[in-house]
Amino acid sequence: MTQPAHLHADRLFPASEPARSIARELYPAVKDLPIVSPHGHTDPSWFAQNGRFSNPTALFLTPDHYVLRMLRSRGLDYDDLGIPRKDGKPVETDGRAAWRLFAQHYHLFAGTPSKTWIDHSLHWAFGIDEELSPATADRIYDAIDAALATPRLLPRAILDSADVEVIATTEFALDPLTHHQAMEGEGLIGRVRTTYRPDDVTDPSRPAIIENLEKFAELTGEDVARWDGLINAHRKRREYFRRFGAVATDHGVPTANTADLPRVEKQALLDKVLSGRHDASDAELFRAQMLTEMALLSVEDGMVMQIHAGSRRNTDPALFAERGTDLGADIPRTTDYVGGLDALLSRCGNEPNLRLILFGLDETTYARELAPMAGYWSSLMIGPPWWFHDSPQGIRRYFDQVVETAGFYNLAGFNDDTRALLSIPARHDVWRREVCHFLGNWVAEHRLTRSSAEDIARHLSYQAAKDAYKIA
Template sequence: MTQPSHLHPDRLFPASEPCRSLARDLYPAVRDLPIVSPHGHTDPAWFAENGRFASPTALFLTPDHYVLRMLRSRGLSYDALGIPRKDGKPVEADGRAAWRLYAENYYLFAGTPSKTWVDHSLHAVFGITEELSGKTADTIYDAIDARLAAPDLLPRAILDRFDVEVIATTEFALDPLAHHQKMDSDGYIGRVRTTYRPDDVTDPSRPAIVENLHKFGALTGEDVTRWDGLINAHRKRRDYFRRFGAVATDHGVPTANTADLPLVEKQALLDKILSGRHDAADAELFRAQMLTEMALLSVEDGMVMQIHAGSRRNTDPLLFSERGPDLGADIPGPTDYVGGLKALLSRCGNEPNLRLIMFVLDETTYARELAPMAGYWPSLMIGPPWWFHDSPQGIRRYLDQVVETAGFYNLAGFNDDTRALLSIPARHDVWRREVCGFLGRWVGENRLSRSSAEEIAIHLSYQAAKDAYRLP
């Protein structure tokens, strides 16, 4: 049986023997470092309940939009893959049947990071070295299913197994944080932290924005029809999230635009949003103003601000209406960070307490905008390659374009930004190997000493994320 290519010890290291040897020498220093996962979308219920995963399908297929979008691109039905519908119509309920369909089409993932992550998980967690295919589907399904009830395969044990020192989930402003409350009552807090993502009350393109804002006011006891009441409501919710370990906020916005309007214009804009009379331009302006307001609140409370800009979300209206968001139909768009952040940086870019991490899907901005900005503004750092670019080639392009201008210490290290729990160690391993490959090439070109390269590799693989997110 063919073994997955990830089992080769030199995978992802440079092709030339001298540089490959240097990368291979650096890798042991980072291979077994603890994992710091300061931004992601794993389900907090997994860690609160610490129960058995329902099936191999629930572990590998259902939560992973990277996998789903590839299968859909080749005409496979989400119904047949068991993805729930909003209208309650039946979908495939047999996890094994959905798994077989996935396995029969696993060849589609050749060349994608998804295959690297899944192959790594099958081997590292379950000891499976066979290639997933239609022929091996049932054997691999049974091998995984037989192990899922084992104590070492429960969610908290998986964090132990891969030495995940800290992991952050992401919740919206209206979320009651019930799962984090349970972990707190269990004494299991600090390792799993929440992150404040206020898009549900800052993005007027959401159909329920008016209802959400009124709920926000009721939840916080603030009059959100007044601008100062709205901001104080955010202040209170941020404080509540920090009770459950939050060190950061996250903002998923189509653009990086910010604004700094006078109070009378902010109030007029809020009035229009609450009346439901806003248009797309009003929605963009409101998002832009709220990014500046969130930065000002970060100056107050020290929470690290993350801007994930440049995703054109839910581009398939049929999929969105049938099943909801985050199922693979999001597409990158161009992003202007220099012009976009001008208002925010003019207002508070020099504040020592502000820490803003920039993420982008538009790779053309790496060398042109993000690296020069992070190479000047003390408040700015560059987030790791995100989403479509969280891949071996994406990491190489990123390092090639940002390091010479921003240096290594204006980078926020790595975060995996995933919904698939078992892909976390795989993604961090890919990052660590690519960092070692990059540094090995620089040592080979006499651009770095061997000792400096090892120090930087350790920093980028572990300490950078802790420093960037101000983790204790």
């Protein structure tokens, strides 16, 4: 019987000898290292409440925008997949019916990282090696559903089984962190950490920006109509987030543009936003100034600053109006990091307490901009491939373009950036295999010694993320 592709011993390893042999020898030393997941979007209520997942669809389908966007691209209706609507109109509530529809179209995922992650998860968590299809849909659904009723598939048990040492969720500035408060009482803070994402009060393109800033003022007791008061409100919230383990901030911005305006111009810009008189160019300038302000606060408090730039979000206005954000309609765009970050780096790029991790969707910037920048600025590190490029081929392109200029130790290791809990061990396994793939080739070409490759493989698979995010 042919072994399933996701179980093959040589999966993702080089095709030629001796590189494949070297990669296979490197892999055992890294495959079982603890997982450090310092940036992601799993639901904190999973860990706080530790309740069972309701059904297989809630685990694999509805939280995963990678899966949803592919199904929508072939004309499937989100109502039939059980995705809630803002207007409260009924959608499919039978998880099995949505699962059957998913299985019927599973062939669409051939060649995508989504299939790699799902196949790995089915085997790792449930021992399922059958291919998902209309013929196997009910059998696989029943096997998953039965396992979900057992203690070993509760969220905290999954963290234990995957040997997740640290996992970070991501919450907006106005989030009360209710679930993290509950976890604090159980001693889970440290293993499960929050991350400060202030986009809800730093992005004037959001329809509720004025209301959000008013809530921000109430929450912090600061006069956010004054620029100094606004910055102090962020200072207070960052301190509050650190109480619940936060070591990093995250900024999802359409461009990497930064600014360093005089005080009077900053106040005038804030006045425009609060009065609702701002336009798209004002919104871009406000975001740009706030990135510099966040960097200055990172110099103060040492929080690692992550910039996820280059996504044009919610590009389908009908989907956004109907169901909301993060449902697959975000599209990459070109990004200028050298020009965009000039103001920020000129202001504080040489500060020893600043750690800035850059993520991008524009792969043309890897060799041209990101690697040279990280290869010079001590404050900069390159984040792992993000989103569409968190894949075997994407990781290969990344290493090929950044290592020769930035080296290995200006890379921030790996973070899975996922909303799907069971994809975490799958994604880390792909990364670790690709690390060994790359290093195996370099050892075979006598560009690295075997001992150096062993050290680098362990570093990139585990320690790099802890170092980059200052996790003790």
